[in-house]
Amino acid sequence: MSVPEQQAHNPAPATAPETVHEAAEAPAPAAAEPVPALPDHPPTSLVPSASRWSRLSRGTVLAIGAGIGAAVVGACWAGLSLAGSAEETFSTDGTLTVNGIGSGLDSGDPCSGTDGYSDIDFGTQVSVTDAAGTLVAKGSLGLGKETELGCEFPFTVDDITPGSKFYTVEVSHRGGLTQTEDELRAGGLAFTLGD
Template sequence: MSESEQSAEVSVQDPFPPSGQVPPMPESAPSSDPVEIPRPARGYRWARLSRTAVLFLGVGTGSAAVGICWASLSLLGPDAAPAKSGDGRPAVAATGATRAPGPFATDGTLTLAEVGAGLEAGEVCSGTGGYSDIDLGTQVNVTDADGTLVATGSLGLGEKTEDGCVFSFTVDDITPGSKFYTVEVSHRGGLTQTEAALRAGGLEFTLGG
């Protein structure tokens, strides 16, 4: 074999290499195109914040929420706060319950006819003769339907009028709830009235005449 034939045989590569060998891949030429760098995601700007900045943002947001709640309660007033029972639990408001009426008062006058002769109108007068028990401070009793004494009052000063000697009185703290009441001045007999009439007041007693 000549030298030229040997050179040609050496330069020709075997297209079928032995089993188990992979022909080397040709290196690609470096690209001259610019490499595009992807833009950071929107959340990246938050990731750049320091822990201290995030902490301040959290505290500020919480303070704003507390301020809004406080302002709302201030506008609603103290009634907005729920009432609590003795054990600290919120009290449940009773519905349909009616409050029992409290004690009440009544007033009226007692007139001694034909008493105070010779006195000018408006002058002070008092009972005489058989009515000597009728005077300033004489007791006025109020009893209920069971005959229980439930309140007392007294007569004021007598004043001369054209009808006679007139005494005014007021009785306070009368216990409510009786079917009827009896009002008696001294031992002169009683005047029986309903609770509504007693609450209205303006009772009138007349003795003599």
Template structure:
């Protein structure tokens, strides 16, 4: 007994249904297993503060906005904070938030997200002012502190 010959539209319809079923099954398996590892899980963030000690800020009250002056004019809101990996490749960037007068000078908080995990060490540098080299665990804990000025 010979099997009936299927037309091209029927074959395409069966293929479409089977393809949709396989895709849905894969989605269900991934969903039930906790999902695929997202790129956000392969990265981490850090935070810190750059303090610009400057005696010319003595006229400001605590908490008032401030910015770098004279030779420190690059230290201001939006100045780039870079993270490089062990091989010196730029891996993530952030920027300084606005500065506020504090006891030790003008403090600029910053946060950097999207740092890929797994390097032996990382170097964090604000503007062109030299970097701090840290392990991944040290960066993950945050609290980096940079100090410039007198």
């Protein structure tokens, strides 16, 4: 086969048509405006503000600290004063003797109220009221013991609020006996019931 025939059977490869690209025309650059110069320091809105304490003089800070300290000490003193007034309460003690009961018992034997005095016994309430009739403290009778006179019950009343002109001490519902504050503070009160 001759070369020309070979070429006739093998056509030349087709070439891609050439594409003509036209360069897009870029707009002409606008005249650049001048960029403002940056300040030597950043704007104050971007700078964290200094602490108020750091702006004060040392003497001012010390004066403020001393004022706060004095206020704290004053508050503590007032609190202790109020608490102290609650601690100024006082106590009293005494005995209640029910005459004529417990006959046949040896001296010092335990005893209780009998017959018309059955409400008088260990644990019976002793109340203290102030001049206005307000209950200010209460206690209770202790264990009764036989004496020569009858059955004697000791009692103690704590936390009596001071400041009343007089106080009334009452055991059970037996009627009260009036005492001054000094008499109550002295203690050693002796009450009797019965003949």
